[in-house]
Amino acid sequence: MAKIEAFEAYRYNPDVVEDLAKVVCPPYDVIDAQGQDAYYQKNPYNTIRLILGKEMAGDNEAENKYTRAAGYLQEWQRRGILIKESAPALYFYEQAFTVAGARHTRLGFLGLMRLDDEGQDRSIHPHEHTHIAPKEDRLRLVTSVEANLSPIFTIFSDPKAEIKSLFTKSVKKEAPLFDIADEKGGEDRLWRVTDKDLIEKIKAFISNRELFIA
Numbered sequence: 455m456a457k458i459e460a461f462e463a464y465r466y467n468p469d470v471v472e473d474l475a476k477v478v479c480p481p482y483d484v485i486d487a488q489g490q491d492a493y494y495q496k497n498p499y500n501t502i503r504l505i506l507g508k509e510m511a512g513d514n515e516a517e518n519k520y521t522r523a524a525g526y527l528q529e530w531q532r533r534g535i536l537i538k539e540s541a542p543a544l545y546f547y548e549q550a551f552t553v554a555g556a557r558h559t560r561l562g563f564l565g566l567m568r569l570d571d572e573g574q575d576r577s578i579h580p581h582e583h584t585h586i587a588p589k590e591d592r593l594r595l596v597t598s599v600e601a602n603l604s605p606i607f608t609i610f611s612d613p614k615a616e617i618k619s620l621f622t623k624s625v626k627k628e629a630p631l632f633d634i635a636d637e638k639g640g641e642d643r644l645w646r647v648t649d650k651d652l653i654e655k656i657k658a659f660i661s662n663r664e665l666f667i668a
Contacts, residue, residue: 456577456660457568460542460653464601465631467537471499475634478642481604482506483588499535505595505603520598527599543646544653546625550641561618563647563656564605567665578608581667610663617659621645624652 471477476497479485482505485493493502503526507519530536545564550557570576596602612618630643647653 456663456665458544458565458657458660459568460544460648461566462539462542463545463564464531464536464538466499467534470533470535471497474632475636477501478634478636479505499530501603504599520594523595523603524598524600527601539646541648543648544656545631546621546645546647548626548630548641548643548645552639561621563617563621565656567606567608577664579664579666607668608665609668610660610665612659612663617656620652620655624649 466474466477468474477500479493479500479502480489485502485506490502490506490508493500494508504523507523507526509519513519527536531538547562547564548559549561550559552558567578570578592604625645625647628645631646632642632644634642636642647656
């Protein structure tokens with residue numbers, strides 16, 4: 455049985471970071487060296503410094519891109535650049551993007567998810583054909599920063615569009631927490647959900663589904 459929970463997230467402080475488009479970046483594995491430089495120059499608080507830090511001459515076990523990411527995260531929290539939510543929440547995430555001239559929208563949500571114990575019947579299925587080097591890289595980062603900076607993308611079956619219905623009826627009518635346009639014409643919107651009844655409905659739905667890490 456898949457188990458998810460609401461959580462108290464850290465997010466950018468709008469009183470400090472007025473233009474969120476300058477501090478976000480794509481997933482680490484689609485960013486090349488040129489893109490990394492561009493995001494570094496966009497803003498001193500861009501997420502690139504956390505998820506894909508630069509390697510420096512003289513790096514060693516005590517000083518490297520992973521320890522620097524931990525240092526940035528701690529500093530940004532201490533200075534109030536990142537603030538912690540006051541209550542546990544789930545977060546609906548809507549993306550709009552264009553492919554081959556056609557506009558598409560996809561919907562998901564963010565929450566904590568418990569992985570199955572080894573040996574039990576799986577409700578959460580792993581990604582196939584993963585490579586050792588990227589896994590070691592992400593493990594070193596998570597171990598250093600003690601936080602999940604890049605959510606894991608999972609998919610599940612919802613033939614009756616129950617999650618979308620909950621979102622449309624109870625969430626989308628409210629103004630999003632974030633509404634960001636990216637440089638490629640995409641749109642990213644995030645809504646915070648703290649209503650306990652709604653959270654329980656989402657948890658109950660997921661508990662009866664198989665999830666696949668994509």
